[in-house]
Amino acid sequence: MTTATRTTTAILEVADLSVSFETESGKVSAVDHVSLDLAAGEIVGVVGESGCGKSVTAMSLAGLLPRTARVSGSARLRGTELIGAPETELRRVRGKEIAYIFQEPMTSLNPVLTVGRQIGEVLQVHERLSRKQARARAVELLALVGIPSPATRVDNYPHQLSGGMRQRVMIAMAVACNPTVLVADEPTTALDVTVQAGILEVLRDLRDRLGTSILVITHDLGVIADIADRVVVMYAGRVVERAPVHELFARPHHHYTTGLLNASPTPGRHAGTERLQEIPGLVPVLTTQPDACTFADRCPAASDRCRGEAPPLGTLGPAHLVACWHPVQEADR
Amino acid sequence: MARYLLTRAWHSALTLVLASVVVFLGIRALPGDPALALAGEDRTPEALAAIRKEYGLDRPVTVQFGQYVERAVQGDFGHSIRTGLPVSDMLRTALPVTIELSVLAILIAAALGVGAGVVAAVRRGRPAEWAANALALIGLSVPHFWLGLLAILYLSVATGLFPASGFVPFFDDPVGNLHHLILPAVILGTGLAAIIMRQTRSAMLDSLSADYVRTAKAKGLSPRAVIGRHALRNSLIVVTTIVGLQLGGLISGAVVTEQIFGLPGFGKMTIDAVFQRDYPVIQAVVLLTATAYIVINFLVDLLYSLIDPRIRVAGDAA
Numbered sequence: 001m002t003t004a005t006r007t008t009t010a011i012l013e014v015a016d017l018s019v020s021f022e023t024e025s026g027k028v029s030a031v032d033h034v035s036l037d038l039a040a041g042e043i044v045g046v047v048g049e050s051g052c053g054k055s056v057t058a059m060s061l062a063g064l065l066p067r068t069a070r071v072s073g074s075a076r077l078r079g080t081e082l083i084g085a086p087e088t089e090l091r092r093v094r095g096k097e098i099a100y101i102f103q104e105p106m107t108s109l110n111p112v113l114t115v116g117r118q119i120g121e122v123l124q125v126h127e128r129l130s131r132k133q134a135r136a137r138a139v140e141l142l143a144l145v146g147i148p149s150p151a152t153r154v155d156n157y158p159h160q161l162s163g164g165m166r167q168r169v170m171i172a173m174a175v176a177c178n179p180t181v182l183v184a185d186e187p188t189t190a191l192d193v194t195v196q197a198g199i200l201e202v203l204r205d206l207r208d209r210l211g212t213s214i215l216v217i218t219h220d221l222g223v224i225a226d227i228a229d230r231v232v233v234m235y236a237g238r239v240v241e242r243a244p245v246h247e248l249f250a251r252p253h254h255h256y257t258t259g260l261l262n263a264s265p266t267p268g269r270h271a272g273t274e275r276l277q278e279i280p281g282l283v284p285v286l287t288t289q290p291d292a293c294t295f296a297d298r299c300p301a302a303s304d305r306c307r308g309e310a311p312p313l314g315t316l317g318p319a320h321l322v323a324c325w326h327p328v329q330e331a332d333r
Numbered sequence: 334m335a336r337y338l339l340t341r342a343w344h345s346a347l348t349l350v351l352a353s354v355v356v357f358l359g360i361r362a363l364p365g366d367p368a369l370a371l372a373g374e375d376r377t378p379e380a381l382a383a384i385r386k387e388y389g390l391d392r393p394v395t396v397q398f399g400q401y402v403e404r405a406v407q408g409d410f411g412h413s414i415r416t417g418l419p420v421s422d423m424l425r426t427a428l429p430v431t432i433e434l435s436v437l438a439i440l441i442a443a444a445l446g447v448g449a450g451v452v453a454a455v456r457r458g459r460p461a462e463w464a465a466n467a468l469a470l471i472g473l474s475v476p477h478f479w480l481g482l483l484a485i486l487y488l489s490v491a492t493g494l495f496p497a498s499g500f501v502p503f504f505d506d507p508v509g510n511l512h513h514l515i516l517p518a519v520i521l522g523t524g525l526a527a528i529i530m531r532q533t534r535s536a537m538l539d540s541l542s543a544d545y546v547r548t549a550k551a552k553g554l555s556p557r558a559v560i561g562r563h564a565l566r567n568s569l570i571v572v573t574t575i576v577g578l579q580l581g582g583l584i585s586g587a588v589v590t591e592q593i594f595g596l597p598g599f600g601k602m603t604i605d606a607v608f609q610r611d612y613p614v615i616q617a618v619v620l621l622t623a624t625a626y627i628v629i630n631f632l633v634d635l636l637y638s639l640i641d642p643r644i645r646v647a648g649d650a651a
Contacts (some may be wrong), residue, residue, distance in 0.1 A: 064551055094553035102551075107544035112566050112642060121562075122552045157642040173552065 010037035011213050012061075012181050017073035017083070019056050019065065030056045032237040032289040033073070035313070038181060041207055043214045045228030045245070047221060047260070051283050053237040054217045058183045062098045063090040077180065096126040099174035103186035105166035109158040115142075115169045116154035122176040141172040145202050164195035168202060175206055182206070185217045200227050221264045225249060230319075233257050236283055236294040239313060243320040253316050253327040255299045293325070301326040337644075341634055345627045352623035353405070357398050360615055388414060388612075401616065410617035415609045420617045423602060428621075430500055430598035431587050433510075437518035438583060442525035447565075447572070449526075450533025454541060455560060465530060472527030477586055481520045481593040488516060498595030517594040521586050525579055532575045536568035543567070570641045577633030581626045 019031040031053040038044050046054045060071050061082055075082045077097055082090070102108040110118060119141055120134030129137065135154065142150035145168040158166055167187065174182055184203060188196035204227055206212050216228060224231055224245065231248045233241040233256065241254040252258045259279035281298035289310075293299070296306040305325050313323045368384045369376065385391040389400065404411065410420035453465035489497035495516045501509040540546060541564050549563040588600030595601075599618065606614035638644040 062551065064547065091553045091555065094551055096553055100548070100551040102544060102548060104544055108548045110545040110549070110563050110567070112570070112640065113562070114642075121549075121554060121558070125553055125555075125558075159643050170548075173548075 009039065011040050011078060012038040012215075013074075013076045014057070014061070015074045015076075017057060017060065017071070017075060019053070019060050019072075020070045021066075022068045022070065026287055029286045029289050030069075030237055031060070032286075034234070034237070034239050036232045036239065036242065038213045038215055040213055041211045042230065043204070043207055043216060043228050044230045044232060045216045045218060045224040046232045046234060047218055047224050048234035049219060049283050051285070052234045054234050055185050057234075058100075058185055058215060058217050061181075061183065062094045062100070063087070064094075064100075092126075095122045095174075095179070096177045097179055098181045098183060099177070099179035101167070101170045101174050101182065101184040101187050103189050105163055105170050105190065106158065108170060109166055111158055114155050114157055115161070119154075119169065119173045119176055122173060126177045137176070138172070141176055142169070144175070144206075145169075145172045146198070147172070162195075163191050164198060167191060167195075167199050171199070171202055171206070175210065175212065178210055178212070180213060182212050182214045183217070184214060186219070187216065188223055189218070189220070196223070197226075203227060221260060233260070236286060237289065238294060238323065239321075240295065240324070241320075241322045242313070243322075247317070247320055251317075251320075253320065253322040254295075254324050255301055255326075255328060256295050258328055259298075293323075301328075337638065338635075341631055345631050348627050349624060352627070353402065353620055354398075356616055356619045356623065357401060358394075360612060360619070361394060366610075390612075405617075405620065411613035413606075413611055413614050415606070415611045415614070420613050423614065424599075424617060424621070427597060427599045427602045429502075430596055431584075431591065431600060433503065434514055434518055434521060434590070434596065434598060435583055435587055437514055438522035438525065438587075439580070440522075441518055442522035442529055443576070445522070445526040446529025447533050447569075450530040450568075450572075451537055451560065451565060453530065453534040454537030457538065462534075465534070469527040469530045472523040472530075475523075477520055477524065478589050478593055480523060481517070481590060484516055484520055485593070500596050500598075513596075517590050517596060520593075521583065521590045524586065525576070525583060528579055529572060529576055532572045533568060536571040537564055540564040540567045566640070570637065573633060573637055573640060577630060577636075580629045580633070584622055584625060 014037065015035045017031055017034045018029070020027050020029045034053070034057055036044065036046070036057075046057065048054050056065065056069075059065050060069070061075050061077075063082070063085070065071065071083055073083060077093065082093065085093075109115065116135050116138040119138040120129070120131065123129045123134040123137055124131065127134075139150045139154050142153055147153050147165060147168050153161070153165075158169070161169065167190075171187075182203075187203065188199050191199060200223065203214060203216070207214055214227075216223065218224060228245045230244050231242070232239055233248070233254065235256045241248065241252065241257050243251075243253075248257065249261070252261055256279070259277070262277040263279060265276060279298055284294060284297070286294070291310050292308060293302070293306040293311055296302040299306065303326065309325075311323045311325045313321045316322050316327060366381075368381045368388075368390060382391070389397060401411075408421055410424070412419055413423060416423070449465040449468065453462040456462050484495075485497045489495050496513050500513050503510040537560075541560075543564075545567075546559060546564050549559045554563075584599075587598065588603055590596075591598040591600035592604060599621075602614065603618045605611070606618060
């Protein structure tokens with residue numbers, strides 16, 4: 001983890017990305033003016049509770065949201081705008097430039113096709129390989145992600161593999177065309193803790209060997225601490241804090257971030273005596289984005305200003321941004 | 334896989350034995366004396382006794398059953414009481430007509446049903462779905478015989494596009510054969526097509542919202558590959574089962590359709606036999622229908638395991 005500070009130019013730049021959904025009960029705002037960026041070979045973690053818009057943000061990059069989604073803003077991959085790009089262009093980007101790993105490795109793999117076939121498909125589409133060549137390459141990819149006896153596993157169906165193995169297959173599928181950006185949406189959530197570590201190791205290894213930029217979407221701060229170089233904290237569709245991983249864990253400035261940290265078991269932090277603290281209240285479901293801090297109702301430091309004016313994402317030190325009128329100070333921690 | 338097949342084959346055989354017992358006993362429990370039907374005007378006790386003796390109807394039921402099984406195994410179903418011809422000969426001419434009609438109907442129904450079902454699911458909430466749903470509703474609710482009569486009226490009698498009735502064996506005149514069978518096959522297939530369409534549509538809606546379809550899209554596959562290779566293949570598992578269960582109904586549908594189009598098939602033979610209380614023919618017909626049912630279900634199970642690898646492999650492990 002050497003790329004703690006941003007020095008290289010960004011591969012992926014997301015600016016003012018907003019997503020809302022047309023539902024039967026009206027419009028629901030899922031993502032509100034989110035900005036983030038990802039440098040070459042960097043691992044950025046996006047963390048937040050369920051429903052904070054982190055997955056929606058990730059899915060919108062390659063146009064994978066349902067038709068009811070209204071997306072605005074910008075997402076540039078190596079300078080090419082993705083938001084609003086035609087479907088044919090996006091199809092070329094998917095799997096080749098931006099590849100995805102999803103949470104549930106059982107349901108995310110097709111039960112009636114062999115894993116070799118599912119990995120090979122990507123290569124057949126993007127690299128124009130023959131079915132035979134694609135299969136041979138699939139064996140290599142299975143070996144790359146640490147699956148033992150890949151030559152026999154390639155003909156297995158998903159149900160013949162364990163959860164961890166399936167997630168490795170998902171990763172093999174995602175990196176088949178050596179994508180520029182890998183989006184891992186809760187890659188370890190459905191797995192045992194011991195298996196989780198192995199999967200994160202594979203991701204880190206891929207970054208080191210292939211130079212892939214990785215966006216890790218998770219609700220698990222443990223995963224972030226383990227793998228990310230930088231962290232983006234999201235709450236109710238907005239980015240509330242952005243910082244290098246060590247900086248964030250050592251000096252969180254947003255009250256939501258400190259709440260998240262206090263709700264996660266961290267060795268030493270609670271010294272085994274205090275209980276984990278939950279953040280009171282619930283994540284709001286927003287039909288429109290208010291001109292106020294969306295965390296105000298749950299925040300211990302909220303003032304009238306917080307309820308009347310949305311705090312901008314402001315700089316608070318080197319590469320550390322926070323959207324808060326009353327950031328947590330050193331003395332408060 | 335082998336073990337799975339053996340188990341299924343054993344179950345099928347058992348069902349067949351049971352079916353033959355039920356057929357034999359059931360037909361004898363029905364009211365109506367075949368001797369009376371045969372005797373016609375000459376209903377003297379002596380004539381009836383002679384007929385009963387001639388056809389073995391005077392012997393104990395158990396003996397009759399023993400004879401029946403022994404002969405049936407050899408393909409000998411006795412002679413028709415009505416025509417005096419061997420039942421096996423009658424089957425030999427009638428069965429190919431019905432089998433061809435049914436196979437054609439299944440092919441037409443599968444093509445129409447799966448096609449319309451996929452379109453309805455992919456174009457959900459748009460005019461194409463409404464059209465497919467409306468057609469399915471018509472296919473399900475309008476009786477075959479009425480559709481058949483309409484078809485004869487407008488497509489045969491009025492315009493002369495198709496022959497209204499009759500049959501030409503395939504090997505005598507393939508084109509004429511299809512010309513005679515295509516209309517009855519379409520009519521026979523409509524109900525099945527509607528069922529297949531509805532099953533395909535709902536199964537496709539499930540698969541299209543499945544995670545693996547999202548994965549397939551995220552890989553950059555074309556819509557055709559996403560829908561055909563990923564969504565449809567999974568949907569066919571459900572569709573195959575339902576269709577398999579419906580195929581039996583096709584046989585009874587064939588009976589009516591053949592009657593309307595005057596096809597010299599199994600169905601016509603059955604109806605004639607029932608009206609004449611032609612025991613040997615009815616026995617053979619019902620037994621054959623039961624066998625067809627069992628064999629079709631067996632084949633559907635086979636097909637099922639071909640489409641779904643989970644069944645194939647689970648059977649091996651068991």
